[in-house]
Amino acid sequence: MSEIAARIARLGLVLPEPLKVPPGMVLPFPEVNIRGNRAIISGQGPLNPDGTLATPLGRVGEDVTVEDGYHLARLTGLAMLGGLQRSLGDLDRITGWVRIFGMVNSAPDFQRQPMVINGFSELILEIFGPEVGRHARSAVGMAALPMRIAVEIEGEVEFRV
Amino acid sequence: MSEIAARIARLGLVLPEPLKVPPGMVLPFPEVNIRGNRAIISGQGPLNPDGTLATPLGRVGEDVTVEDGYHLARLTGLAMLGGLQRSLGDLDRITGWVRIFGMVNSAPDFQRQPMVINGFSELILEIFGPEVGRHARSAVGMAALPMRIAVEIEGEVEFRV
Amino acid sequence: MSEIAARIARLGLVLPEPLKVPPGMVLPFPEVNIRGNRAIISGQGPLNPDGTLATPLGRVGEDVTVEDGYHLARLTGLAMLGGLQRSLGDLDRITGWVRIFGMVNSAPDFQRQPMVINGFSELILEIFGPEVGRHARSAVGMAALPMRIAVEIEGEVEFRV
Numbered sequence: 380m381s382e383i384a385a386r387i388a389r390l391g392l393v394l395p396e397p398l399k400v401p402p403g404m405v406l407p408f409p410e411v412n413i414r415g416n417r418a419i420i421s422g423q424g425p426l427n428p429d430g431t432l433a434t435p436l437g438r439v440g441e442d443v444t445v446e447d448g449y450h451l452a453r454l455t456g457l458a459m460l461g462g463l464q465r466s467l468g469d470l471d472r473i474t475g476w477v478r479i480f481g482m483v484n485s486a487p488d489f490q491r492q493p494m495v496i497n498g499f500s501e502l503i504l505e506i507f508g509p510e511v512g513r514h515a516r517s518a519v520g521m522a523a524l525p526m527r528i529a530v531e532i533e534g535e536v537e538f539r540v
Numbered sequence: 541m542s543e544i545a546a547r548i549a550r551l552g553l554v555l556p557e558p559l560k561v562p563p564g565m566v567l568p569f570p571e572v573n574i575r576g577n578r579a580i581i582s583g584q585g586p587l588n589p590d591g592t593l594a595t596p597l598g599r600v601g602e603d604v605t606v607e608d609g610y611h612l613a614r615l616t617g618l619a620m621l622g623g624l625q626r627s628l629g630d631l632d633r634i635t636g637w638v639r640i641f642g643m644v645n646s647a648p649d650f651q652r653q654p655m656v657i658n659g660f661s662e663l664i665l666e667i668f669g670p671e672v673g674r675h676a677r678s679a680v681g682m683a684a685l686p687m688r689i690a691v692e693i694e695g696e697v698e699f700r701v
Numbered sequence: 702m703s704e705i706a707a708r709i710a711r712l713g714l715v716l717p718e719p720l721k722v723p724p725g726m727v728l729p730f731p732e733v734n735i736r737g738n739r740a741i742i743s744g745q746g747p748l749n750p751d752g753t754l755a756t757p758l759g760r761v762g763e764d765v766t767v768e769d770g771y772h773l774a775r776l777t778g779l780a781m782l783g784g785l786q787r788s789l790g791d792l793d794r795i796t797g798w799v800r801i802f803g804m805v806n807s808a809p810d811f812q813r814q815p816m817v818i819n820g821f822s823e824l825i826l827e828i829f830g831p832e833v834g835r836h837a838r839s840a841v842g843m844a845a846l847p848m849r850i851a852v853e854i855e856g857e858v859e860f861r862v
Contacts, residue, residue: 412675477739515741523681682841
């Protein structure tokens with residue numbers, strides 16, 4: 380078993396199945412796009428273990444609390460790791476997180492996007508440690524997200540080819 | 541004639557002229573920034589063949605239908621290809637699409653951003669095929685876009701130096 | 702003294718201290734993430750010389766004028782240069798600006814995001830010149846930004862390793 384997979388298991392975490400695409404939705408792009416030693420990660424939302432969308436849906440600061448937003452960002456991280464696992468075969472190949480763009484479906488006056496996206500960042504640092512897990516980050520407020528998900532994150536990692 | 545240019549002609553598509561910058565607007569950056577083998581593409585809106593902004597303007601789900609949004613995303617793709625053609629000289633030099641960030645000017649309750657940005661993705665796949673055309677993607681809802689355009693897309697391709 | 706630092710001094714500009722993180726806020730990521738020859742810059746807001754958030758806060762087109770927004774984008778550029786200076790040791794190592802993503806906290810009908818982000822672009826071109834300073838750019842309207850800052854910018858430069 381790879382080191383990262385062992386750590387994920389030890390933490391009692393589960394990488395969900397791929398997104399079960401809702402009926403009528405067509406997504407003509409991969410979860411992860413491999414180009415050279417870069418793995419570019421498509422915008423990802425929070426998933427349940429079976430690949431359905433995790434709830435609550437809606438705007439943080441209105442329909443969703445900061446605490447729930449934090450948890451949804453953590454679930455988004457697990458979904459992203461699922462996609463990287465499927466694309467790279469082994470998460471130990473990741474040599475460094477590069478960039479994270481954290482998008483929070485935000486009520487007009489909500490201003491604590493960083494506290495929400497911390498659910499993602501803290502998961503990545505827990506699993507990969509400070510050197511490999513280190514990432515540049517933005518955490519900002521969107522007017523709307525697909526299917527009313529509360530959090531969407533895209534990013535990039537580099538890996539051993 | 542290059543292969544990609546031939547395919548574009550065969551599909552009856554036209555790459556528009558560069559954006560005719562509206563009076564009073566200053567845009568101190570290139571359409572495409574070449575660094576090494578990366579061509580990073582500035583945020584681009586939908587254009588008519590003469591380089592004027594394509595309409596309708598406004599928010600999808602309010603001023604603009606999903607169908608019109610899809611068409612505007614397709615026009616945005618053609619505008620982007622025009623910029624890449626001018627920067628690279630020959631679109632056959634593109635070895636892979638890397639990343640697309642699709643921004644939809646969204647009414648507060650609009651949640652079908654992916655259906656809009658599919659107008660872009662499907663164009664790119666039609667022209668470049670599944671290997672070169674494959675791209676990581678996000679499709680998200682913005683509060684506002686410059687000049688009230690309905691769609692703006694930025695991205696990156698890699699190319700043969 | 703390095704050439705870029707000398708130019709900054711000659712222009713009478715000051716690079717601010719790092720962000721004084723407001724109480725209760727945790728930001729578990731670096732200002733700049735170095736991976737290979739890429740320096741990826743986390744989302745940055747406008748700072749006063751002592752690292753406190755520069756004001757006015759709020760939405761451009763509502764709480765903040767375009768002129769103030771332009772100035773805040775310029776301050777965001779100086780803050781970013783401060784982070785790059787701390788990460789790279791010497792700003793002369795920057796061989797090229799790659800990408801800038803300019804986010805403007807926007808009133809629903811505000812549509813001049815480019816005029817705001819020009820405060821950033823013009824600073825970078827003034828300091829680095831047209832070859833090194835050239836950058837791909839988007840300038841778009843966000844529903845909300847952390848701590849109600851009016852402008853946030855993320856980006857990437859490449860540098861001499």
